[in-house]
Amino acid sequence: MKNLILIGFMGSGKSSLGRYISGQGYRLIDTDGYIEDRLGRAISDIFGVEGEEYFRSLETRTLEELLDDSAQDCVIAAGGGLPLREVNRELMHRLGTVIYLRAKPSTLEFRLSGDKCRPLLQSGKLRERIDTLMAERKDIYEAAADIIIDTDGFTFEEIYGQLKEMIL
Ligand code: S3P
Numbered sequence: 106m107k108n109l110i111l112i113g114f115m116g117s118g119k120s121s122l123g124r125y126i127s128g129q130g131y132r133l134i135d136t137d138g139y140i141e142d143r144l145g146r147a148i149s150d151i152f153g154v155e156g157e158e159y160f161r162s163l164e165t166r167t168l169e170e171l172l173d174d175s176a177q178d179c180v181i182a183a184g185g186g187l188p189l190r191e192v193n194r195e196l197m198h199r200l201g202t203v204i205y206l207r208a209k210p211s212t213l214e215f216r217l218s219g220d221k222c223r224p225l226l227q228s229g230k231l232r233e234r235i236d237t238l239m240a241e242r243k244d245i246y247e248a249a250a251d252i253i254i255d256t257d258g259f260t261f262e263e264i265y266g267q268l269k270e271m272i273l
Contacts, residue, residue, distance in 0.1 A: 107178055107201060108171075108175055108176055108178065108179045108181055108201030109131065109176065109179075109180045109181065109201055109202055109204060109268075110181045110183055110197045110200060110201055110202065110204065111123055111180065111181065111182050111183060111204050111206055112183045112185075112187065112197070112203060112204065112205050112206070112246060113185065113205055113206035113207065113208065113225055113246060113251065113256075114150055114185050114208065114213055114227065114235070114238070114239060114246070115213070115216040115217060115225070116212075116213045116216040116220075116244050117185070117206040117207070117213065117256065118206055118208070118216075118256055118261070118264075119182040119183065119185075119206055120135055120182045120235065121261060122182075122206065122261050122264055122265070123180045123181075123182035123273075125261040125262070125265060126265060126268075127180055128178040129265065130178065130180070131179060131180040132176075132179045132180070133179070133180050133182065134171065134176070134180070134181045134182070134255075135181075135182045135223075136164055136167050136168075136181065136182065136183050136184045136187060137182075137184050139167050140160075140163045140164070140167060141234070143163075143167075147222075148160070148222070148223075148224065149222060149223075149224050151163070152224035152225075153224065157186075157224075157225075161186065161187075161189070161190055161193075162184075162248075164184055164187045164190070164193060165190060165192055165193055165196070167189075168193055168196035168197065168200065169196065171200060172196060172199060172200060176200065181200065181201070183197070184211065185242075186225075186242075188203075188242075188245055188246060188249045189242065189245060189269045192266060194249045197249070199237065202251050202252065202272055203249055203250050203251045203252070204251065204252045204253075204254060204268065205246045205249070205250035205252070205253045205254070206251060206254055206256050206264070207246070207247075207253055207254065207255050207256060208255075208256050209257050210232070210235050210236055210239060212256075212257050213235050213239075214231055214235055215234050217231060217235070218231060219241065225238065252268070252271055252272065254267055254268065
């Protein structure tokens with residue numbers, strides 16, 4: 106299926122790049138937004154009431170539904186923790202090309218400072234949370250990706266230009 110799946114840490118620009126790419130003829134699906142719409146609840150509420158594992162199973166269900174619907178020509182902005190589950194990595198590869206938007210911790214810290222929505226960033230010092238989670242996730246993101254793009258200092262137009270040269 107001809108879909109692009111954007112993965113990466115919170116604040117790596119998946120949703121923003123997804124919106125830019127959707128202007129190039131792709132349908133944007135944001136997995137967080139998809140889940141919130143389906144349940145009529147905020148991510149922070151789901152995390153707070155049922156916890157992270159339940160949320161991860163909703164992410165799996167989202168990917169399964171997209172496959173069942175034979176989603177085509179979509180740009181899918183995946184939640185930052187979605188690639189952590191092996192089943193999700195398999196489902197993503199069945200859906201399309203997986204693109205890791207890699208960003209430096211300093212860039213992420215800048216973009217995420219003041220964030221009040223992301224449950225995993227609400228306790229402790231932001232930079233320490235980023236470093237801890239990134240240490241757990243870095244290898245997973247890299248191994249899950251068909252393509253890795255270093256995004257620091259590039260505009261969405263430039264990143265899309267790089268993507269086009271590589272795959273489109
Ligand atoms: C999460 C990332 C968030 C959201 C949830 C958990 C994570 O999505 O799915 O707060 O575990 O990295 P974004 O990456 O779009 O912020």
